[in-house]
Amino acid sequence: xxxxxxxxxxxxxxxxxxxxxxxxxxxxxxxxxxxxxxxxxxxxxxxxxxxxxxxxxxxxxxxxxxxxxxxxxxxxxxxxxxxxxxxxxxxxxxxxxxxxxxxxxxxxxxxxxxxxxxxxxxxxxxxxxxxxxxxxxxxxxxxxxxxxxxxxxxxxxxxxxxxxxxxxxxxxxxxxxxxxxxxxxxxxxxxxxxxxxxxxxxxxxxxxxxxxxxxxxxxxxxxxxxxxxxxxxxxxxxxxxxxxxxxxxxxxxxxxxxxxxxxxxxxxxxxxxxxxxxxxxxxxxxxxxxxxxxxxxxxxxxxxxxxxxxxxxxxxxxxxxxxxxxxxxxxxxxxxxxxxxxxxxxxxxxx
Amino acid sequence: xxxxxxxxxxxxxxxxxxxxxxxxxxxxxxxxxxxxxxxxxxxxxxxxxxxxxxxxxxxxxxxxxxxxxxxxxxxxxxxxxxxxxxxxxxxxxxxxxxxxxxxxxxxxxxxxxxxxxxxxxxxxxxxxxxxxxxxxxxxxxxxxxxxxxxxxxxxxxxxxxxxxxxxxxxxxxxxxxxxxxxxxxxxxxxxxxxxxxxxxxxxxxxxxxxxxxxxxxxxxxxxxxxxxxxxxxxxxxxxxxxxxxxxxxxxxxxxxxxxxxxxxxxxxxxxxxxxxxxxxxxxxxxxxxxxxxxxxxxxxxxxxxxxxxxxxxxxxxxxxxxxxxxxxxxxxxxxxxxxxxxxxxxxxxxx
Numbered sequence: 001x002x003x004x005x006x007x008x009x010x011x012x013x014x015x016x017x018x019x020x021x022x023x024x025x026x027x028x029x030x031x032x033x034x035x036x037x038x039x040x041x042x043x044x045x046x047x048x049x050x051x052x053x054x055x056x057x058x059x060x061x062x063x064x065x066x067x068x069x070x071x072x073x074x075x076x077x078x079x080x081x082x083x084x085x086x087x088x089x090x091x092x093x094x095x096x097x098x099x100x101x102x103x104x105x106x107x108x109x110x111x112x113x114x115x116x117x118x119x120x121x122x123x124x125x126x127x128x129x130x131x132x133x134x135x136x137x138x139x140x141x142x143x144x145x146x147x148x149x150x151x152x153x154x155x156x157x158x159x160x161x162x163x164x165x166x167x168x169x170x171x172x173x174x175x176x177x178x179x180x181x182x183x184x185x186x187x188x189x190x191x192x193x194x195x196x197x198x199x200x201x202x203x204x205x206x207x208x209x210x211x212x213x214x215x216x217x218x219x220x221x222x223x224x225x226x227x228x229x230x231x232x233x234x235x236x237x238x239x240x241x242x243x244x245x246x247x248x249x250x251x252x253x254x255x256x257x258x259x260x261x262x263x264x265x266x267x268x269x270x271x272x273x274x275x276x277x278x279x280x281x282x283x284x285x286x287x288x289x290x291x292x293x294x295x296x297x298x299x300x301x302x303x304x305x306x307x308x309x310x311x312x313x314x315x316x317x318x319x320x321x322x323x324x325x326x327x328x329x330x331x332x333x334x335x336x337x338x339x340x341x342x343x344x345x346x347x348x349x350x351x
Numbered sequence: 352x353x354x355x356x357x358x359x360x361x362x363x364x365x366x367x368x369x370x371x372x373x374x375x376x377x378x379x380x381x382x383x384x385x386x387x388x389x390x391x392x393x394x395x396x397x398x399x400x401x402x403x404x405x406x407x408x409x410x411x412x413x414x415x416x417x418x419x420x421x422x423x424x425x426x427x428x429x430x431x432x433x434x435x436x437x438x439x440x441x442x443x444x445x446x447x448x449x450x451x452x453x454x455x456x457x458x459x460x461x462x463x464x465x466x467x468x469x470x471x472x473x474x475x476x477x478x479x480x481x482x483x484x485x486x487x488x489x490x491x492x493x494x495x496x497x498x499x500x501x502x503x504x505x506x507x508x509x510x511x512x513x514x515x516x517x518x519x520x521x522x523x524x525x526x527x528x529x530x531x532x533x534x535x536x537x538x539x540x541x542x543x544x545x546x547x548x549x550x551x552x553x554x555x556x557x558x559x560x561x562x563x564x565x566x567x568x569x570x571x572x573x574x575x576x577x578x579x580x581x582x583x584x585x586x587x588x589x590x591x592x593x594x595x596x597x598x599x600x601x602x603x604x605x606x607x608x609x610x611x612x613x614x615x616x617x618x619x620x621x622x623x624x625x626x627x628x629x630x631x632x633x634x635x636x637x638x639x640x641x642x643x644x645x646x647x648x649x650x651x652x653x654x655x656x657x658x659x660x661x662x663x664x665x666x667x668x669x670x671x672x673x674x675x676x677x678x679x680x681x682x683x684x685x686x687x688x689x690x691x692x693x694x695x696x697x698x699x700x701x702x
Contacts, residue, residue, distance in 0.1 A: 028590075034385070037596045041392050060589030066525075067582065067597040069518040069618075072533055167420040174417075182423055231418065238411030239379075245388045246418035267420075 016043050017259045023049045023088035025119065026095025028057030034248035035092060036061060040070040044256055050077040051084035052095065085126035092255050093119055096137025109139060113328045116143035120150025128152065132258035132293060136161040136251050141192055141270050142319050145282040148272055149329050152339045156293025160270030162284035163250045165189040165197050167267065168231035172224045173204065177214065183207045188268050189228065190284045190299045191312025198308035199225045200301045257289040265289050271296045280332050281316045367394045368610045374400045374439035376470065377446025378428070379408030385599035386443060387412060391421040395607055401428040402435035403446065436477035443606050444470055447488025460490060464679045467494035471501025479503065483609035483644060487512040487602050492543055492621050493670050496633040499623055500680050503690045507644025511621030513635035514601045516540040516548050518618065519582035523575045524555065528565065534558045539619050540579065541635045541650045542663025549659035550576045551652045608640040616640050622647045631683050632667045
C-alpha cells in the first residue's frame with residue numbers, strides 16, 4: 001500500500017517562489033530556527049543559509065532542518081560571514097543579543113547597534129545586490145537604521161519588523177468585542193515600539209461597524225492601548241521567555257512579500273522615512289512591500305493619534321542621536337558618505 | 352498603495368483541509384507550540400485547541416498564535432480535559448514529562464505511561480469518535496500502546512511518531528555520498544527506537560543506484576547506523592536541548608495525511624502490529640495513512656535486517672511487559688476488556 005519510493009515527492013511538491021539565496025542571521029537561536037522552518041514550510045526558496053556566530057547551535061539547527069526532510073530543500077550552515085553573505089538575495093536577521101541581568105537599556109542599545117553595524121558592513125562587502133533585508137532585533141528601528149547606513153543599500157531594500165504591535169492591538173480589540181481577529185480591521189500602530197508606539201484605532205471597524213459606534217469608553221481605550229504595549233512583556237511573564245513563534249512567522253511573511261509572487265503582507269513595517277515632517281529615522285508606517293522593496297504612505301488619524309505619532313517620532317530621534325553620540329553611526333549630515341542614497345535634502349547637493 | 356482593509360485575506364487564503372477540531376496536548380511546551388504554528392501554517396483546520404496542564408505556558412502560546420494573526424484561525428486554550436477532548440477529531444500529543452536529573456529510565460517509563468493512560472482515558476470518556484491520534488512522547492511505542500488500550504479506539508486510529516529515525520538515516524546517507532537528501536530513497540528504520548531500531552538500507556538507492564553498488568564498507572555501514580541512533584543525542588549536544596522543530600513538523604505532517612485531502616506521509620509510523628510473527632506491540636512498520644487510519648505492511652529486508660527487526664520486537668515486548676508489571680496496562684489476555692478491538696487471537700473467542 002505504501003509507495004515503494006519517495007520520488008513522487010518531486011512532483012507532488014508545490015514549486016518554490018524563487019531559488020535565490022535566503023540568509024538567516026542568528027539561525028542558531030529560537031527565533032532564527034523557527035524562521036528557517038517557516039521559510040521551508042512556505043516554500044520560499046530551496047536555498048537557505050543558516051548563519052550564526054555560535055557554531056554548535058547553528059549546526060544543531062541544521063540537523064533539525066535535515067531531520068525534518070522538507071522535500072527538495074538545501075540548507076547550509078556556516079559561521080563564516082563571507083560564505084554566508086556572498087550571493088544572498090534576501091536576508092532576515094534575528095541575531096541580536098538579548099538584554100541580560102545588570103545590563104542597562106543603553107548597554108543593550110550599544111551592543112545591538114554594533115552588531116547591526118557589522119551586519120551592514122557585511123552586506124556592503126559581500127552582497128550589495130541583496131534585494132531585501134528584514135531586521136527584527138531590538139530596538140529594531142535603530143538597528144535597522146544602522147544596517148541601512150552601514151550597508152549602503154537603497155532605503156526601500158531594508159525594513160524592520162513592526163507588525164507585532166498591530167497584531168497585538170487586533171488581538172486585544174477582538175477580545176474586547178468577542179469577535180474573530182479578522183473581524184477587526186484598520187487598527188494599526190505606527191511610529192516606534194513599546195511605550196512610544198502610536199496607536200491608530202479611530203478608523204478601525206469591528207465586523208464592518210466603525211469603532212466610534214461601538215461605545216468604547218476612554219478608560220477601555222486606554223486599557224487596550226496599555227495591554228497592547230505590554231503584549232511582549234505578557235508573553236515573557238507567561239512562557240518565561242520572549243516571543244519566538246509570532247516574530248518568526250511575521251518576519252518570514254514580510255520577506256515573502258518582497259519575493260515576486262509572494263502573498264501581500266497586510267501589516268505595517270518599519271521603514272526609512274524622509275518626509276517634510278518626519279525624516280532621518282526608521283519608523284513603522286503604512287507600508288506596501290513587493291519585489292521593488294518597501295514603500296510607505298502617511299498614516300491617517302485624528303488629532304490625538306497624529307500627536308502620538310509626532311511624540312513617537314521625537315523619541316526615535318532621541319534614540320538615533322544616542323547612537324550617533326556613541327559613534328556607531330555618523331551625524332545625519334554625513335550619512336551620505338556611507339550611503340549615497342541618504343542624501344540630506346536640507347544640504348545643497350554638490351554638483 | 353497599501354490596501355485599506357485586510358478583508359481580501361478572506362479571499363486570498365487557501366482553504367483549510369477540514370474544520371474539525373484538532374487538539375494539541377502539551378501545547379505549552381516547545382514542541383507543542385511549534386505543532387500549533389505548523390498546523391496553522393499548513394491550513395489543516397481553523398479549529399485548534401491548545402491543552403496543557405501548565406496554564407501560564409499554555410496561555411502564553413495562545414497569545415503567540417493570536418499575535419501571529421494567521422488568517423481565519425480560531426485557537427482556544429484550556430487546562431480542562433473535558434473542554435479540550437470533547438469533540439476532538441484529531442489529537443496529537445507531545446505532552447510527556449522529560450527525563451530529569453536523578454530519574455532512572457524506569458521512572459521515565461512509568462511516569463510517561465501513566466500520562467498516556469490518562470490520555471487514553473480522556474479519549475474514551477470525551478471523544479471516542481476521534482479519527483486519529485498521533486503520540487510522540489517517549490518511549491513512544493509503549494506510550495502509544497498504552498493510549499490505544501486505555502482509549503478503546505480501533506488500532507488504525509492511533510499511531511506514534513517514528514519518522515525521525517528514518518529521516519536521520521536519510522540525512523546521514525546523503526552526507527556519506529554528498530547527494531541531496533531526496534536522492535536517497537528506500538532507506539528506513541523499523542521496529543523500536545534508539546539502540547533497538549532495525550535499520551533497513553539494503554534496498555536503498557542513491558540517485559537511483561542500488562546502495563550495494565556504491566562500495567560502502569561494513570565499517571561505514573556500521574558508522575552510519577550508529578550516527579542515526581545517536582541523531583537525537585547529537586542535537587541535545589549541539590543545541591543544549593532535545594529536538595523541537597523536526598518532531599513537531601513530522602507529526603503534523605502525519606496528522607495531515609490522516610485528514611481527507613492531506614498530502615501523503617512518506618515515512619514509517621509506529622502502529623499496533625498483530626501478525627503471526629509480531630503481535631501485541633506498537634512498532635514502526637512500512638505504513639500508509641489516510642482518512643481511514645493507519646495501515647501497515649511487512650518490511651522487506653535481507654536476513655540480517657529481519658533478524659534486527661526480530662531483536663527490536665523482542666525489546667519492545669520487554670518494555671511492554673514492564674508496564675504490565677507496573678500495572679499501567681493489564682496483561683495481554685485482558686486487553687480486550689479495556690479495548691474490544693484488541694482481542695487476543697490466541698484465545699478462543701467467546702460466542
